[in-house]
Amino acid sequence: IVLTQSPGTLSLSPGERATLSCRASQSVSSYLAWYQQKPGQTPRLLIYDASNRATGIPARFSGSGSGTDFTLTISSLEPEDFAVYYCQQRGAWPLTFGGGTRVEIK
Amino acid sequence: EAQLVEFGGGLVQPGGSLRLSCEDSGFTFGSSSMNWVRQAPGKGLEWVSYINPGGSVTYYADFVKGRFTISRDNAKNSLYLQMSSLRAEDTAVYYCVREVPRCCHYMDVWGKGTTVTVSS
Numbered sequence: 001i002v003l004t005q006s007p008g009t010l011s012l013s014p015g016e017r018a019t020l021s022c023r024a025s026q027s028v029s030s031y032l033a034w035y036q037q038k039p040g041q042t043p044r045l046l047i048y049d050a051s052n053r054a055t056g057i058p059a060r061f062s063g064s065g066s067g068t069d070f071t072l073t074i075s076s077l078e079p080e081d082f083a084v085y086y087c088q089q090r091g092a093w094p095l096t097f098g099g100g101t102r103v104e105i106k
Numbered sequence: 107e108a109q110l111v112e113f114g115g116g117l118v119q120p121g122g123s124l125r126l127s128c129e130d131s132g133f134t135f136g137s138s139s140m141n142w143v144r145q146a147p148g149k150g151l152e153w154v155s156y157i158n159p160g161g162s163v164t165y166y167a168d169f170v171k172g173r174f175t176i177s178r179d180n181a182k183n184s185l186y187l188q189m190s191s192l193r194a195e196d197t198a199v200y201y202c203v204r205e206v207p208r209c210c211h212y213m214d215v216w217g218k219g220t221t222v223t224v225s226s
Contacts, residue, residue: 042216090211
């Protein structure tokens with residue numbers, strides 16, 4: 001299953017709303033996760049099963065979608081949120097990641 | 107929190123072999139599903155392989171199938187990745203990753219990674 005993330009880069013200012021998209025080449029039901037990766041760090045799980053926040057993840061992060069279309073929303077960007085975001089599906093083997101969306105400071 | 111530490115990366119010629127190891131300092135390795143995930147320089151994440159807690163079930167990405175073998179030794183709290191017929195495109199940082207406990211193939215705890223460079 002191919003996951004296509006868009007846009008490739010999102011240029012926004014702190015306090016703005018970020019909307020990231022992940023589209024699957026076939027249905028993965030709700031079996032999709034989102035990760036955040038900052039430079040020099042390993043990824044951190046944000047959202048699992050499309051809409052469930054992982055432990056310790058702030059409420060400004062939310063996920064939605066099912067089937068083939070998914071969205072990660074950051075309601076109001078904090079300085080520490082500028083990073084690369086990946087989606088990952090577990091709907092079928094092999095597991096796959098999307099290509100990533102970079103959220104950069106405008 | 108459990109710490110995962112990878113070993114065994116290095117420079118290898120195309121067509122060569124390398125064995126990666128990952129040691130888990132935690133207490134739940136034997137009940138944890140484990141994965142290898144890689145990241146080429148400046149590129150995105152690529153899932154490589156999975157093994158269940160008992161070691162009886164494994165899965166591989168298509169681009170490593172037949173070349174890489176995942177295994178584990180629960181008595182040693184260790185995970186392995188035997189890599190053969192290596193190609194330049196296998197150059198990446200390889201991460202040992204524990205899945206979310208009692209769940210479902212999402213990545214939770216990551217090691218710091220070990221770098222594999224395939225070049226002549």
